[in-house]
Amino acid sequence: MPASPTDHRKLATWLLIALAIIALDQLTKLLILQHFQLGDARPLTGFFSIVRVHNTGAAFSFLAGASGWQRWFFVGLGLAAAVFIVWMLRTQAPQKLLGWSLALILGGALGNVIDRLLHGYVVDFLDFHWGGWHFPAFNVADAAISVGAALLILDEVRRMRRERRSAVVKG
Numbered sequence: 001m002p003a004s005p006t007d008h009r010k011l012a013t014w015l016l017i018a019l020a021i022i023a024l025d026q027l028t029k030l031l032i033l034q035h036f037q038l039g040d041a042r043p044l045t046g047f048f049s050i051v052r053v054h055n056t057g058a059a060f061s062f063l064a065g066a067s068g069w070q071r072w073f074f075v076g077l078g079l080a081a082a083v084f085i086v087w088m089l090r091t092q093a094p095q096k097l098l099g100w101s102l103a104l105i106l107g108g109a110l111g112n113v114i115d116r117l118l119h120g121y122v123v124d125f126l127d128f129h130w131g132g133w134h135f136p137a138f139n140v141a142d143a144a145i146s147v148g149a150a151l152l153i154l155d156e157v158r159r160m161r162r163e164r165r166s167a168v169v170k171g
Contacts, residue, residue, distance in 0.1 A: 017107065021104060021106075023040075026111060029115065029139060032050070041127065048127065051124075051137050052123070053125065054119070054123065055124050071116050071120055074113075075098050075131070078109045078110065078112060078116070079113060081105070089102055104148030108142065112142070124137035
């Protein structure tokens with residue numbers, strides 16, 4: 001069955017949200033690259049600093065010490081995830097929560113793929129810390145992926161509850 005104009009509009013909305021995430025992510029990274037040298041840190045509060053860090057690995061610098069193959073692995077993984085997410089957005093006619101979660105993850109994944117293609121690393125700059133402890137620096141794309149993943153989990157929990165209630169009513 002062909003997609004309806006409403007389905008196309010929904011898909012376009014989710015893709016525009018992903019594009020906005022990519023644009024915000026790339027703009028913030030550009031500002032960091034223009035105004036900070038690698039390793040610079042500017043404290044803004046007692047628990048938050050803007051820094052410039054280059055991450056050749058994935059989350060929490062996973063595989064950052066590898067010999068360089070990880071760049072292309074993470075580019076491929078990000079592109080494969082993007083294709084799968086766009087397929088999900090097209091075929092599942094997602095509800096709002098699912099659509100938001102997938103759009104955020106898509107925008108974040110592609111924002112970091114762009115970094116890997118342009119620089120060979122991801123630019124991270126948000127640094128939360130307390131009493132000598134530092135959460136690994138991250139960026140807008142990472143935040144979008146994290147919020148999107150949390151929304152995806154919430155959407156699944158809500159779906160499971162609806163199914164459970166439906167089964168109880170039928171049973």
